[in-house]
Amino acid sequence: MRIIRSRTARAVTAAAAVALLAAGCSSERGKEGDSEAGDTFVFGGAGDPASLDPALASDGETFRVTRQAFEALLEHEPGGSKLVGGLAESWESNDAGTVWTFNLRKDVKFHDGETFNAEAVCANYDHWFNWTGTYQSSAVSYYWQTIMGGFAKNEDKEAPEANYKSCTAKDENTAVIEVNEPSANLPGGFSLQALAIHSPKAIKEYEKQEATAKGDAITYPKYSQQAGTVAGTGPFRITKWNKGNKEVTLERFDDYWGKKAGVDKLVFRTIDTEDGRRQALQAGDIDGYDLVAPADIKTLEDEGFQVPTRDVFNLFYVGMTQEKNKALQKSEVRQAIAHALDRENLVKTQLPEGGKVATQFMPDTVAGFSENVKTYPFDTAKAKQLLKDAGESNLKVEFCYPTEVTRPYMPAPQDMFELMKSDLEKAGITVTPKPMKWAPDYLDATEAGSCALHMLGWTGDFNDGFNFIGTWFAGYDKQWGFKEDKVFDAVNAASKETDPAARVEAYKKANEVIMDYLPGVPISSSPPAIAFAKNVNPPKVSPLTQENFAEVSFK
Template sequence: MRIFKSRAAGAIVTALAVALIATGCSSERDKEGDSGGAKDTFVFGGPGDPGSLDPALASDGETFRVTRQAFEALLKHEPGGSELAPALAEKWSGNDAGTVWTFNLRKDVTFHDGEKFNAAAVCANYDYWFNWTGTYQSSAVSYYWQTVMGGFAKNEDPETPKANYKSCTAKDDSTAVIEVNEPSANLPGGFSLQALAIHSPKALKEYAKQDATAKGDAITYPKYSQVAGTVAGTGPYKVSEWNKGNKEVSLERFDDYWGTKAKIKNLVFRTIDTEDGRRQALQAGDIDGYDLVAPADVKTLESDGFQVPTRDVFNIFYVGMSQEKNAALKKPEVRQAIAHAIDRENLVKTQLPEGGVAATQFMPDTVAGYSDKVKTYPFDTAKAKSLLKGADESALKVEFCYPTEVTRPYMPAPQDMFELMKADLEKAGITVTPKPMKWAPDYLDATEAGGCELHMLGWTGDFNDGYNFIGTWFAEYDKQWGFKDKGVFDAMKAASIETDPAKRTELYKTANETIMAYLPGVPISSSPPAIAFADDVNPPKVSPLTQENFAETSFK
């Protein structure tokens, strides 16, 4: 999963966040329940704001961290792991061709607005997404739908991918059948995505009354997705408030939940956009946990009695290049020069926690399909200069976008990492113009639309299949990269439609080798992100996919 304001604005927001923490801006932290004064509110500090209360409109981890507590998809992942498990579907199966998927659904499931869950509700959701029009067809808005299911009933842009979704049929109340036109390596994993979580049909009717709009790269999301009250899922929590002034989203336990009820009544996600701010808030007792612990803080927190589990590596950090935005990037020698100019080992050593590794391709070595035979581009400033001179681009100038007010599992300190890479590029003779941008929605929208010549982004896997990494970017033309290379696309197509897992893994290796020979961008590193909890918390199982279920959380 991924996501795309000025430094001065960031400083103001940071100052406000610290001031709010110091003055105890949220009284919810101190609420008491009915059990002898036991705490009934768990406050978690996140590094960035969510972009939407509707996960179908999102592609970022901070949105999904919140919505995952309120919305459920047909499938999910086992707690603490990456294997698919039942969610709203108790059982599922695919035909031999990989084009027909049958889901045996749970009974007696209720949406937050009182509507009943059934197969008709499943189909209402898939058909609603398939029939999106206008700005909803922008890849910045419907990113995951397009990644998994292709385009729409009527594509309005010739660059929108061909629709792969065919139909959804409610065979009976408890059986939904989803058909696609061609087999895809994104299935069945895609059925576990938050972006394809199931909403109440009653809520969908309200959603349909509002439109997303766009002006240039800027997206205005529909009001229902920005204010609590309309969205309705089936999860153990329901959204009760989004206080944007205090940078908080509040959820309350859904007592009619079909499964094990949440152990804590209230759940609050508070944005604290600096590592120091989150650590200090935990140490002061203002929050009960936070994500993306700075590597230097792990031992300090542990020695103070806090719990700091580390997730397994399941992400990739990269520098993307937009060939449509800067024509010089169309030259292979220029892309190779940029790759040779960046000192990945130094970045890993100075910026990542123990266990971080330099990357050679666009997936971590923990994913099947990783190849030991890819072309590599070791750090070599002299070679970078030579390549630029040979391409008649020795005076190369690039605009380099980077995000502010956020940290990510693969990118614990964005500005520090940017400054290191900027210095590396400038040593090779490349003139870099920095372009800091607010993470959500500015950076995400601009990057998705190919609005940055160079940018830094990453990806934490959504499910355990190589296509979820390399297929995410390189299956077809993508505005983020702005290139069209038949060799890359053909390699990805072959892997996508292969239904034999062993053969598909070998095709992923071939695809990785093809991609790194073409070099659309520079894979930089993979990192094991840490998460912290207070000593009085029984934390949820930590997930390599960062898919923690906070309904598992309780106070000791």
């Protein structure tokens, strides 16, 4: 889900001084609250963004960047998970939850000078609904399909039935979006970066280009891979993406409708190791970074850095793709893998204080968490016996894991992989490691179901149980490669329940059904820490990792 830079007052080496000049030196800092100063705030990210168009993405590193430039109809309150107005000042639905009316903000401009209005909203939703070709791949349009279903004309046989019906500009400042069936994904889905609003002028340029695919490899359209075309309404506009230096540069948008950003420039720089990010902060090369290694928190605090910890709102899991691995279709094998993994040890050694062993596919901070799910405690002997019972004592599996990234639920991917690989091998499972670059290779491969075992996770987009279990188990998904109506029916029954209390109980039941079937192994939940320099006024930290860097300024 979802990067910052800091400087210290102490002397730096000549090499570091050069880096300071490149990123914006301390002499450029303005007085506190002086938004006219030419300040540059540099944030260290754990991975490259996949796209400058958030509609084509599903990962937090992309959304961290695009969130500063694009706004959705709804947002979340700063530092919390309560829905508040975004580009819509207010909203309401009919009793059935199928007609959503948005009263839009006035006097809002896009970065390219176009005017925001109801027609712009509908231009976006109709653009997504009418996607064709590779755009219909779940690896490209994941969030659209999750929230709104399929398309005006489904070309991909695996695309879900469309739930989006229409968007109407009732008047200049009133947009009405209709869906066919009520969904637990709404209204939360209207807050997603993937459904953020773009300039209609930019959309016309988007539609001249195509995404293409060769096997599992996706080639994204040119407009999404370089600055210059994308245009939102946010407090910053994207002006440069230097892929060679792994940097995205954004500049303050002075015609922004709300409070202007506290810095003139915002730079996201990819530093793909925890040590690298920490050292860059300590040297003054960056002003902040995310996903602080648990072992580094106290060190940084003792040195005077600011290291706030977010509330737990994520889940880390080992996924199993059954369709391409017959052994994983056997429940005894899936149970053996679950019993083989020492999750307590992983939490103790890899996560910050407050990390928890997961028992189901949502954290206990989400309503719908069940105390009655079937559990699979660490037991190597039992794992071996289950494999024997299944006739798979010599099981061999390929296990994919990501490189060049750190995630809120996954502080050190390779270290976590090595622990789990060792656990599986102790149970007699031969593991073939397959490391892959996070974006786009790993994300595309896991989405396409190319890995027998893989490690992934989820930071909630909004506070509803369906945003967790519905993300994976509302229907057939290539990532998991199974068809089990008992699971799908339980999850969907919960999503269609309109009474809030009954919905929570339905989520509990769905969690119990999921863990009885065991499509994968929920591992842990983690409270990710984020670090800032001493001279930074940081933004409010978000449990959803949705920090707004327009709130940043220098002391």
